[in-house]
Amino acid sequence: MRWLSLMGVSLFLAASVQATSIRAYLIRASNDTNKVTDVRLKEIEPPLKVQFGYQHYQLLGVQQEPLKADKVYRLNLGEGFVVFVTPKGVAQDRYELDVEWTSGKASLMKTTVRITKNKYLFVKGPGVGNDWIVLALTVCE
């Protein structure tokens, strides 16, 4: 019976140990019919459409890092946009993060958010032509 118990405990631990990551997307929201939604945004497209109403979403850059406390993450999303994320802690299954979105030398936005796994924080950024630049941030497995 001992080996059976050990096997059960091992299976339980293997199932419960999962790496948590922070992921950031740089997205261009557009109604231009020449553009199509990137397949890599398939999962995130429905909430984007709900929040912003644009027809097409182009992925400009994406970065993902394993989440560790007391570390400042620099997520370079391309096109000159960089997101700095500082995890502060976890409470009630929500991750508290300091987030700063920069472009070049300019700090576009600074915020402190509490975010649940697999939920999104969207930031509507600058306009380009008829389009918008959107930042999406999530904590995922």
Next chain:
Amino acid sequence: MKLHNPKLVGALLDGELKGLQRLLMQRHVNRCAVCAAEHRLQRHVRAMLTANPPGIPPMSDSPDFFWSKIKREIQVQGDKSLEVPVPRLGFLDWLDRRRYALMGVAVCLVAAGAVVWLTQAYRSAPPMVAGRPVMTLLPVTVEHVSTLIPNSVATPVETKDDDDTVIWVSGLPWTPDMSEMKTLYANLDT
């Protein structure tokens, strides 16, 4: 039917079992290593007795006298150790002998799974009061937000669903294309 019963094994060998009882016992002997060993042993004894019939006339002792002889023999042999052959059991026999323990483990695992599932279900479903959900912690909340770009403002806005949150940075400089945007923001000092 009571399992591991040597009397029933003997009865099977003697042809005393009939019908369903015989069928069930035969099936049990075919599957149970302990009873199969008992069956083999008894069959062997019968074969030996058949091959070597007693050369002396049947015992004429009374039952009491015969039993007193047996008791005396037991007393004489009492201190001697007797080696009983133990049949070698396979994995299925091991499982069979521990079936109640294994069933207990399975029931515990199912119960633990049910508890975890119920806990998760309770956690994901908001508590209801008078048929309406009570406001709980939103999946994403903005503690504070600000922007350093002149003539701009950053505000969290109410969204169409509670799952995600949007921060709206209004008043950021507009550019006609991405290359101009890079140049503009590269030189915009905050």
